[in-house]
Amino acid sequence: xxxKRQIYIFSAGVVGACLILGLxxxxxxxxxxxxxxxxxxxxxxxxxxxxxxxxxxxxGAALSxxxxxxxxxxxxxxxxxxxxxxxxxxSVGTAIIMATGLAATYPFLLPTGSFIAAMLTVVxxxxxAQRAGGSHMPQNLILTGVVxxxxxxxVLMLIITFAGTHTVRxxxxxxxxxxxCGSWELLTACTIPIILAVIYLLxxxxxxxxxxxxxxxxxNLGVNTNTTIPLLIVMATLMTACAVAMSGIxxxxxxxxxxxxxxxxxxxxxxxLPGSVIAGGIFxxxxxxxxxxxxxxxxxxxxxxxxxxGGPFFLYLLTRKxx
Amino acid sequence: MIKLHDIxxxxxxxxxxxxxxxxxxxxxxxxxxxxxxxGKSTLLKVISGALKAEGKALIEGREINSLSATERAxxxxxxxxxxxxxxxxxxxEFVMLGxxxxxxxxxxxxxxxxxxxxxxxxxxGTEPLKERFLSDMxxxxxxxxxLAMAFAAGPRIILLDEATAHLDMHHRVEIMHLLREMNRSxxxxxxxxxxxxxxxxxxxxxxxxxxxxxxxxxxxxxxVLQASILEQAYGCRIRTIPLPDDLxxxxxPE
Numbered sequence: 226x227x228x229k230r231q232i233y234i235f236s237a238g239v240v241g242a243c244l245i246l247g248l249x250x251x252x253x254x255x256x257x258x259x260x261x262x263x264x265x266x267x268x269x270x271x272x273x274x275x276x277x278x279x280x281x282x283x284x285g286a287a288l289s290x291x292x293x294x295x296x297x298x299x300x301x302x303x304x305x306x307x308x309x310x311x312x313x314x315x316s317v318g319t320a321i322i323m324a325t326g327l328a329a330t331y332p333f334l335l336p337t338g339s340f341i342a343a344m345l346t347v348v349x350x351x352x353x354a355q356r357a358g359g360s361h362m363p364q365n366l367i368l369t370g371v372v373x374x375x376x377x378x379x380v381l382m383l384i385i386t387f388a389g390t391h392t393v394r395x396x397x398x399x400x401x402x403x404x405x406c407g408s409w410e411l412l413t414a415c416t417i418p419i420i421l422a423v424i425y426l427l428x429x430x431x432x433x434x435x436x437x438x439x440x441x442x443x444x445n446l447g448v449n450t451n452t453t454i455p456l457l458i459v460m461a462t463l464m465t466a467c468a469v470a471m472s473g474i475x476x477x478x479x480x481x482x483x484x485x486x487x488x489x490x491x492x493x494x495x496x497x498l499p500g501s502v503i504a505g506g507i508f509x510x511x512x513x514x515x516x517x518x519x520x521x522x523x524x525x526x527x528x529x530x531x532x533x534x535g536g537p538f539f540l541y542l543l544t545r546k547x548x
Numbered sequence: 549m550i551k552l553h554d555i556x557x558x559x560x561x562x563x564x565x566x567x568x569x570x571x572x573x574x575x576x577x578x579x580x581x582x583x584x585x586x587g588k589s590t591l592l593k594v595i596s597g598a599l600k601a602e603g604k605a606l607i608e609g610r611e612i613n614s615l616s617a618t619e620r621a622x623x624x625x626x627x628x629x630x631x632x633x634x635x636x637x638x639x640x641e642f643v644m645l646g647x648x649x650x651x652x653x654x655x656x657x658x659x660x661x662x663x664x665x666x667x668x669x670x671x672x673g674t675e676p677l678k679e680r681f682l683s684d685m686x687x688x689x690x691x692x693x694x695l696a697m698a699f700a701a702g703p704r705i706i707l708l709d710e711a712t713a714h715l716d717m718h719h720r721v722e723i724m725h726l727l728r729e730m731n732r733s734x735x736x737x738x739x740x741x742x743x744x745x746x747x748x749x750x751x752x753x754x755x756x757x758x759x760x761x762x763x764x765x766x767x768x769x770x771x772v773l774q775a776s777i778l779e780q781a782y783g784c785r786i787r788t789i790p791l792p793d794d795l796x797x798x799x800x801p802e
Contacts, residue, residue, distance in 0.1 A: 427654065438635065441598050444596075445598065491636050493637065
């Protein structure tokens with residue numbers, strides 16, 4: 226049950242979300258205002274903006290929910306797809322598909338390649354962290370993730386080096402964290418797995434609550450930890466991979482949103498998961514608006530905005546004393 | 549009923565349990581005692597299915613590892629040694645975790661779950677803690693909530709791993725009375741690893757004394773809590789003084 230204060234915060238959040246979505250449809254490189262639907266240009270503009278807003282919402286929801294799940298399953302408050310290097314792994318997979326030129330014909334190949342590479346990265350990171358003394362230790366997992374992420378970034382540079390001029394441009398623009406997703410086809414191909422993953426996670430919100438007590442206690446509470454934990458990690462990876470395939474690397478969205486929600490509403494995943502979906506989506510749409518309006522007529526990629534706000538937040542979490 | 553036959557556990561070539569064979573009958577209240585590293589917690593982990601072991605571990609006639617996670621949790625509840633304080637849950641949400649295996653996949657907990665949690669919180673005196681976060685509670689309060697969580701599960705067997713270690717004398721005795729009440733009135737089997745020998749002598753019908761992963765003595769408190777046996781298990785000189793009025797035994801190191 227929510228307290229009075231939480232109900233106020235929730236109501237303010239709903240009002241804020243409506244305002245942000247309304248603002249998002251009116252903001253763009255073509256100026257401020259609702260596009261004129263009577264003209265072809267206006268309709269095209271609305272189509273572009275709608276695609277961008279939905280992409281922003283889906284990507285933000287996916288990254289935020291993935292972060293929330295990873296933090297619980299790995300019992301690590303700093304766990305997040307970007308920091309763990311999962312996003313970098315996914316980006317290598319996506320870049321390879323982009324470099325082959327197959328993405329234009331078969332958009333679903335982008336999330337597929339992204340997911341395979343992201344899964345391989347997760348397995349690699351977990352096994353290295355385990356050898357380094359246990360994946361439950363925050364430092365081990367974070368350090369392994371950061372180093373693996375750096376190595377994968379170099380692999381990405383290598384792919385860019387050997388790619389053709391046109392591919393280099395599209396990979397670079399996509400890499401910066403760009404919400405102007407190529408097409409509705411790609412958006413659909415990536416959104417369906419994300420929705421399925423969210424449904425799976427919502428069905429396991431009680432399991433995630435039990436996992437807050439650690440793997441052994443969760444086992445004692447009736448969780449089949451041997452199968453459920455890997456599946457939860459696969460779902461978080463799938464969501465990250467689909468988000469990366471659409472919008473490139475957007476860091477820290479999976480860290481900021483779940484932490485703020487935990488602080489305000491506690492860690493009951495029955496509320497935290499849907500909260501992460503909605504707040505994560507709104508957060509990224511708001512960051513995108515900021516990127517579009519702060520230095521007109523230039524557009525700052527949304528990945529830059531989240532990194533600028535998320536980096537200091539990460540450092541704050543890293544240095545703050547345990548209460 | 550818990551039946552263990554020739555149980556052996558090794559941690560990287562180091563023996564933690566060896567040739568453990570014992571039977572805990574339905575409705576028994578037994579304590580596991582022994583020095584640090586004797587294998588008390590390991591034995592409980594084997595019974596709860598958290599640790600795979602050589603030999604056979606049967607719960608109500610079925611191999612523990614053949615039970616599904618849900619079946620296992622509906623039979624056995626485990627009260628851990630310590631509940632971490634950093635878990636951002638309220639008391640009520642924490643106790644509800646005991647119902648994890650019965651909760652619906654979607655939606656709010658059912659009326660049965662709510663009633664079970666309420667009953668467990670009232671019986672453990674933790675109702676005033678239901679809105680407070682675990683991080684704002686003392687170790688003793690968290691431990692009482694852990695017991696409420698186990699009660700809320702409605703188990704037939706409760707395993708406790710030194711669960712009263714963080715409690716003051718008042719709450720320690722209160723929890724022991726509560727366990728005995730559950731044991732006597734509902735026939736719940738209680739198996740508890742315990743360090744406090746006087747508490748063990750006072751409240752348990754049977755004590756199992758472990759030494760270096762093996763059973764040194766198994767029997768009533770009167771037969772197990774003998775100075776010579778305890779000296780062998782703990783490696784120090786011990787004096788035992790029987791107390792009047794069925795209060796058990798006073799055990800002091802010399």
